Amino acid sequence: MASRNKTRLDNAGAPETFRLLGYKRSSLGTPSVFYLPAKKINSEQNSAIRRGLHEFLLSEFGGYTTERGEIHGYWIDGTAIEYDENVKYTVALGNTSKMKALELFVANVxxxxxxxxxxxxxxxxxxxxxxxxxxx
Known part of the structure; x- marks a missing residue:
């Protein structure tokens, strides 16, 4: 019979790791999601901004995922209804202590x-x- 070792999250929030039948699962932490306007972030004019975002997310969080396609946003701005097509970014924070750095960077972008x-x-x-x- 195969050995089953399990380490669960402890009260201090240590990463969860499972070993069961030859695989390992490690928590990446809390996912954070933000949306950027597709036309602006993908334009050649903003390639330096896009490259800076890419480098920041890789160096600070070890990776990220983008989703493109039919991602539409609608909201009310004063009395007008606004609309934009977006790129969705998903980042695993690892721990929430990095949240403020991500918020500040996204605000600047x-x-x-x-x-x-x-x-x-x-x-x-x-x-x-x-x-x-x-x-x-």
Missing amino acids: GKKLGEKAIYFETGKDSWLIHTGIANG
């Missing part, structure tokens, strides 16, 4: 792209990261 706010979510919460650009 949003500001460089001319966005007033960026939709951000993690775990069960969602919020807007306001970039400091005044409402038009």
Whole structure:
């Protein structure tokens, strides 16, 4: 019979690892998701911003995932209904101590792209990261 070793999350929040029948599972931590406007982030004019985002997410978090395609956002800005097509970014935080660094970086990317706010979510919460650009 195969050996079954299990190490579960302890009260301090240590990463969970399972060894069962020849495989290992390691927690990557809490996922965080944010959306950037597809036309802006993918434009050649913003290639340096896109490259900086790529390098930051790799160096600080060890990787990320993007989703493109039919990702539409609608929201009310004052009395107008706004719409944009988006690229979804998913990052595993590892631990929540890196959350503020990610928020600050995303806020700066949003500001460089001319966005007033960026939709951000993690775990069960969602919020807007306001970039400091005044409402038009």
